[in-house]
Amino acid sequence: MTAYLLKRLIIAALTLVLASMVVFAVMEVLPGDPARLMLGLNASAEQVEALRNQMGLNAPLMLRYLHWVGGLLNLDFGRSYTYSVPVIDLVRERIAVSLPLALIALALSTIIAIPVGVFSASRQGRAGDTLAMGAAQLGVAVPNFWFALMLIYLFAVWLRLVPAGGFPGWGAGIWPALKSLILPAIALALPQAAILGRVARSALIEVLNEDYIRTARAKGLPYRAVLWRHALRNAMIPVLTILGLQFAFLLAGTIIIENVFYLPGLGRLIFQAITQRDLIVVESIVMLLVAAVILINLLVDFSYAIVDPRLRGRQ
């Protein structure tokens, strides 16, 4: 098992380094001079050149890359050109919206999907299964931002139960803050739950056809116990894979959903940064999200080993 974990760890680290190079290279070729941007159009060429030197923009490519990576490792992402504050402060403030949103959505999606998957698998081919899988089929086809608009129309415009958008901040109390995250979380979660439910169902059905399930039934275990204890555990590998992918997708998905609900999260920040050409902010957020995705995939790989003892013996 150590060999397996070590290999995954090395691959993750390698991917992270390559990804940082890609992000850095992309930002290098982008048009727009940050020094010029900070000083405005009226600055003289000498002033711009002086600031470029001061910002280290004239240093050799490799040096600037190492400097940037070194900064990232120390959580020093540099200063935003437009906000004139350290990027880390912006990120810290915004992540307090995006991360809870993604986590609530992930929890919601799992809470809905696993029971639906188990329900469907245990009634394979019957009316309940057909209905649930029909709903899932529909759920997969719904774009989350459109679903969000419909939710706003129903719950905020019509029923006036929750705010249509905006975020009061965690300082305003847990409940008002949570209340403005409910609709966005549902909008993110339901389409994901549809995918997860389908995966859970087909993984379970595959497992339920295995011999050891028949053995468990034959020794007199009730169906319910077999289903939840034996089958579900063995069906967890594909479910975990999808969960990992989904968390990555949810993090990216928040980018769009935050724009629907005017939530001050990382997604709003990255769009503002793009339009204002605040590249250091764009670069930092992209790198942060990519690192999160790589880390999650690594955790998923590790969790395989926990869920599936067979993997522990394998290289």
Added chain:
Amino acid sequence: MTMRIDLPEETIAGVLAKALGNRSFLVGLIITLLIVAVALVSFVWTPYDVTKLVIADKTQPPSWAHWFGTDHFGRDILSMIMVGARNSIAVALVAVGIGMGIGVPLGAFAAARGGLADEALMRVNDLVFAFPALLSAIMITAIFGPGAVNAIIAIGIFNIPVFARVARAGALAIWPREFILAARAAGKGMTRITVEHILPNIATLLLVQGTIQFALGILAEAGLSYVGLGAQPPMPSWGRMLFDAQTRMVTAPWMAIFPGMAIVVTVLGLNLLGDGLADILDPKSRRRR
């Protein structure tokens, strides 16, 4: 000579009969053909001209004259959805083409060569997968500016590792077969075996994946257009229509409802088609059902 091993004792007639008996496939096919037909019809006829702004008719609710209502410029929503279908289909189709065109040769090559080439491909795959599609799209549009073409590139790039992975996995399963051994004994090279024996045998896998990626491409395009990174006005696109609708949810909800339903129906149709195809073409999934 190519060999088919996917459907051992099945004839074309047999597959057809199975297709006609598969509800998911039939419904999916009908919806997909309908959407394609609507997109094609929009080239020669739409109920109203989508390039003409009729301010007197702005934000009209659905009526006999305008089935799906009108937008804030007085344009007919139904006509815009018809024209928008072109954009969605074109973007998703080309993106799938990019993914297949580059991903399948890469995957097939990696499977044929194995070793270092294979390992390198899988690592590059990991790298691309680390960038959520939307994120890479944002980066690409940040470099080249927003537009339909850049949306295609962004979605297409994300499709490459998907097809590379499917092609590789499919090819790896075929290589140890006896008829491949026979082909090698006959002196055929790696490339020739791949083209003549491997590709025909993984074609059904690729077709199913292609349908899924097509549906995902339509969703991705809508998302990009919605945040302003896809097709630019005045070209009608479903995502853009939803963006315009967002600030008018209270006064003109139909502006959001119908373009969204167009996306849902299209994606649903493609997904049903993909599911049905997988059932018909893959003997294993039939048993599982």
